[in-house]
Amino acid sequence: MSTACFARVTEELARGWMSLAGAIGGHSVITYLISTFGTPEQRERYLPKMADGSIRATMALTEPGGGSDLQAMRTHAVPDGDGWSITGSKTWISNAAHSGLIGLLCITDRDAKPAHRGMSVLLVEPGDGLTISKKLPKLGYRGIEACELIFDAMRVPGHAVLGGTPHQGWPQMMRGLEVGRIQVASRAVGVGQAALDAAVRYAQERESFGKPIWQHQSVGNLLADMATKIRAARLLTLDAAERLDAGQRADMEAGMAKLFASEAAMQVALDAVRVHGGYGYSKEFDVERYFRDAPLMIVGEGTNEIQRNVIAAQLIARNKI
Ligand SMILES: Cc1cc2nc3c(=O)[nH]c(=O)nc-3n(C[C@H](O)[C@H](O)[C@H](O)COP(=O)(O)OP(=O)(O)OC[C@H]3O[C@@H](n4cnc5c(N)ncnc54)[C@H](O)[C@@H]3O)c2cc1C
Numbered sequence: 001m002s003t004a005c006f007a008r009v010t011e012e013l014a015r016g017w018m019s020l021a022g023a024i025g026g027h028s029v030i031t032y033l034i035s036t037f038g039t040p041e042q043r044e045r046y047l048p049k050m051a052d053g054s055i056r057a058t059m060a061l062t063e064p065g066g067g068s069d070l071q072a073m074r075t076h077a078v079p080d081g082d083g084w085s086i087t088g089s090k091t092w093i094s095n096a097a098h099s100g101l102i103g104l105l106c107i108t109d110r111d112a113k114p115a116h117r118g119m120s121v122l123l124v125e126p127g128d129g130l131t132i133s134k135k136l137p138k139l140g141y142r143g144i145e146a147c148e149l150i151f152d153a154m155r156v157p158g159h160a161v162l163g164g165t166p167h168q169g170w171p172q173m174m175r176g177l178e179v180g181r182i183q184v185a186s187r188a189v190g191v192g193q194a195a196l197d198a199a200v201r202y203a204q205e206r207e208s209f210g211k212p213i214w215q216h217q218s219v220g221n222l223l224a225d226m227a228t229k230i231r232a233a234r235l236l237t238l239d240a241a242e243r244l245d246a247g248q249r250a251d252m253e254a255g256m257a258k259l260f261a262s263e264a265a266m267q268v269a270l271d272a273v274r275v276h277g278g279y280g281y282s283k284e285f286d287v288e289r290y291f292r293d294a295p296l297m298i299v300g301e302g303t304n305e306i307q308r309n310v311i312a313a314q315l316i317a318r319n320k321i
Pocket residue numbers: 026058059060061062063065066067068069091092093094095138141146296299300301302303304305306309
């Protein structure tokens with residue numbers, strides 16, 4: 001399907017349950033990487049099973065020492081006979097406990113300068129030499145686990161390198177993250193829409209001072225602002241998706257969509273709590289969950305501060321004087 005269609009499907013899943021949409025987040029980035037850069041053998045081996053769900057994939061970038069500064073990563077693979085031996089650790093890896101395939105970004109040439117020229121994506125099937133930690137406790141997004149991965153001289157075959165040629169991992173993963181950021185933006189739109197729907201419903205049911213609360217101008221204005229933000233977020237997201245579908249570079253647009261949609265979702269989730277008064281703080285109402293799920297989209301797939309860096313760099317690159 002097109003990325004725009006994928007964004008709409010993701011939004012709809014997240015409107016019901018953000019964790020469900022999250023479970024196919026990293027999975028779809030790895031699917032995109034294999035279908036775009038994979039060898040015919042890699043496509044044949046993984047894509048049919050990833051499509052029917054018998055293989056769940058996870059994307060492993062973040063390390064305990066940092067997720068934003070990926071060039072400082074330490075996890076590395078060294079040639080070992082006809083394969084590679086991987087050592088290091090990754091953290092906050094979604095889907096890890098049930099993963100049948102890990103798309104691992106790691107260093108394969110430690111002498112490369114800058115470091116990103118020596119990175120590869122390895123397609124790792126869990127096995128000996130890999131330990132997956134128990135679930136990391138977290139604020140929200142609890143329908144899907146996040147774990148630590150520890151690689152202790154884990155051996156993988158030579159054909160595990162995405163596309164077959166080592167040291168191409170950075171540009172491959174940066175392209176994949178365009179899809180990932182559109183997916184996260186779509187999740188934010190879905191959570192925001194769910195929070196807005198709940199607030200619009202509740203504002204008509206709940207009465208104070210003899211009228212439905214939406215008729216109090218402060219509450220009506222809140223609803224108007226919430227709806228406007230979510231509509232703008234959806235349009236930005238679809239715009240980024242269409243640009244990617246047109247084969248154009250879309251990192252700036254995907255970054256804008258992810259930045260705007262996630263901040264909008266957080267604000268709209270908070271405002272939905274506000275509209276619900278005390279009940280918004282109750283676990284009996286879904287808005288409490290939206291409020292706990294929304295922050296993940298601000299942090300995940302590159303924090304919003306990193307998105308601003310990407311947007312600014314592209315603004316200058318595309319408008320050089
Ligand atoms: C629930 C959950 C699921 C996740 N799933 C995955 C996953 O499946 N795969 C995966 O690889 N990762 C995953 N992550 C990790 C996530 O991508 C990282 O947490 C994120 O990239 C930030 O990295 P960090 O936590 O190390 O923060 P840091 O990089 O330490 O950043 C800390 C703060 O400093 C700011 N900062 C850092 N550098 C800069 C800079 N240059 N300019 C401006 N501000 C800066 C950041 O924006 C942030 O506010 C997940 C995280 C969570 C919470």
